[in-house]
Amino acid sequence: MSSATDTSTDAIAGDGIVRAADGTPLKRSLARALRREKLRSFLLIAPLLAFVVISFLMPIADMLFRSVENNIVEDTIPETVQTLASWDADSGDLPDERVYAALFQDLQIAVEQRIHTRLGSRLNYEKSGMSGLFRKTGREVRRMEAEGPFKERFIEIDEDWADIEVWAVIKRYSPPYTPGYFLNAVDAELTAEGVEMKPENERIYLMLFWRTLVMSLMITLSCLLLGYPIGYLLSHLPARSANLLMILVLLPFWTSLLVRTSAWKVLLQQQGVINDFLVWINLIDDAGRLVMINNQTGTIIAMTHILLPFMILPLYSVMQTISPSYVRAAKSLGASDWTAFWRVYFPQTVPGIGAGAILVFILAIGYYITPELVGGTSGIFISNRIAYHISTSLNWGLAAALGTILLLLVMALFYVYDRIVGIDNVKLG
């Protein structure tokens, strides 16, 4: 701002150049001030930018990288990978003695470092039985003498070493980058004939993605059905009563997610409050208690409750701005209540519906906690599968690939949201 005082006393010298008070040309002086201002705002932003990049963006990038990274094969058995390069899997012959000798060398080192079992589990994702094969071979290889013929010796340990498919899998997954995890994530696999879909009974992820989308859509629709009347009521009430009723919307919004999920877990149980009440009013008998939890119903009810405020708030803010004179004008021209609502009022609320629906949908497809707790097995989402692969099956590559697909989906939806609402218009509370 210091330049502001300088430029206030412009003077035009004899050469026609406008100058600031200190004699520098005004243009240069202004440019310097602008540069300084840019630098200052950048210095203010820089710490957070660096922080978010390191603590958030780099982890995401790491995950994206892991979904294709496949160094493990080359790192564990480098000689084998090299000698295997000249072998043609389609020839119908087993690799020659050199490959087996290289495998012996590599495994000697790998067993010493105890990393051969990790390679086994990695290859097991592509062909079952590989984990056991490497474990068994690792045990035997230590006792093996360092002279040939290695081919016979390996086949003696396990006849799988005489299986061309085993070698084909090792060769196929030896490059440092692989599409294998992504193919697994969409129920496909890399075979000798190229990319193929897995057999029907092994396909789970496409079905899970589809279920996640369908259930998120149902949650979005029920949020819209319940949220629209509330938004309408709040925007048509006097400000004082609207503010009071708003508390009923904001309190759930501010209440911990775990608290709301536990409430539903308690309410929906077979021995829970809702079933007790229905039995008490004789709507159902004691034997016919409803199963509302650990299935899709539980997930949809609980998540509709949790995400409803995210639908009501944008709807309300749009409906507030709609002038009542349009509906009055329609009615004065002879429209019935329904026509005035449907043809005049409703179209004006579409931006609010769009904003709320996309927001709820984006939040729903990434949900983990609620489906995990009230979804049982039939009500879980793709997120639950990602969590399973990270913490239980330890197939991080597949978890990363599933996560990447989900992330792309959310990004695409968010792009649409940004187009409709604008990212700067996100309002809180």
Next chain:
Amino acid sequence: MSSPLPPYASTLQVTWFYAFRIICGLIFFFLIFPILVIVPLSFNAQDFFTFTPEMLRFDPAGYSLKHYVDFFTNPDWQQALYNSVTIAPAATILATVLGTLAAIGLSQAHVPYKSAIMAILISPMIVPLIISAAGMYFFYSRLGLQGTYIGVVLAHAALGTPFVIITVTATLVGFDRSLVRAAASMGADPVTTFFKVQMPLIMPGVISGALFAFITSFDEVVVVLFLGSASQKTLPWQMFIGLREQISPTILAVASVMVALSIVLLFTLEMLRRRSERLRGLSPG
């Protein structure tokens, strides 16, 4: 709906008027009932998750504080409470300081690549938590931060910053820049100007941003489940485990305490919002 029904309203219109209010009443009931019902249930003298006959008769013997006693004496819950109240404030301070500075920087007139920077800074709010958790788990393990207090605080601070940015930016929209120039023209240096002029005016936005960051960290469970180890388990973590494995009614007592906390937060924010509007002259009184 705002005006009472006109005298010429038909029977159908009158019926719909009341039917609509009843529907809305039911939806409000759906919104608020699950939260309120756990409060009386948490005083259950039995280890049940439903109302016992004694409770329905309002027999004092049906009620007890034993689940609250368990919460405040059980070492597991105490450890979780301790972790929650040490992790959340640290993450809040980090997120608020960095977020406020960045929001002030972003509100300047000439910021190169403004929308790109904004998109990066907001991204922790958009990315689904499970993906953030997965990425952080992989990356923080490489850095040796997985299972440490610092790791959880950093992760929670990153998740909280978008809220600070949004609330502070919103306050700065109504900020009169000439006040800064006036202070400078009277000889105040930039630091004095910031603390004496700008800071008091944007304070409501900063505080509500801090509250958002606090509740983000305090409620967060997905990231801490992956990133934390047993010694970082927070209240939500303990509740999650409790709900998944050995469900105990103590969870209801904890939940009731957290409902009370959210009511306090809600009212604080509402007061701040009113104060901010008054300061910016957007609404009278």
